[in-house]
Amino acid sequence: EIVLTQSPGTLSLSPGERATLSCRASQSISNNYLAWYQQKPGQSPRLLMYDASTRATGIPDRFSGSGSGTDFTLTISRLEPDDFAVYYCQQYIISPGTFGQGTKVEIK
């Protein structure tokens, strides 16, 4: 099983600031089969990025993904009020399709 560790657990930032979220895998993820999801309270998760750096349909370009192997990053260039939420990474190269424990981006 691939274990994903996200850091930090909580990120306190102000609107307009840059957010950098990290996801580290316990073993290399081939083909960069790594996704990022956003979840707001009381809502279902929403796919943001897949294949580490490809934005899902309708996702604004202030969201970007990077990384390869075991280290991946989700960057939000300028935080908007709607971006404060919990973010999860997920690998889908092998079963089980494990998730990280999440990073909460909160308003400072």
Add this chain to the structure above:
Amino acid sequence: EVQLVESGGGLVQPGGSLRLSCAASGFIFSNSEMNWVRQAPGKGLEWVSYISATGNTIYYADSVKGRFTLSRDNAKNSLYLQMNSLRAEDTAVYYCAGRHWTGGVIVGLADYWGQGTLVTVSS
């Protein structure tokens, strides 16, 4: 409009059974890989099970293997999760989630999500 609507959740005693259903519309269900993902109260996401578009390939998380059975009926655009021998730790919101199949086996990735159905296992 893509829609996934889960049903079948509720309160069940430890050791009991439930069958969750997911009704799909607005996309080609028979050409979509599907998953169940759960979220315990106040916790993160946990992938539970995957089924390929044809139903020929199925995977389970170790935590549910041998107790849960995933199936689909492409003629009815529906996904099912039979849950037996339920435990307190199975208490969670269960999400039906999927994506259009683009080749290979992609376990867990999903861009369609339902609103979830709550399963509570308690005496």
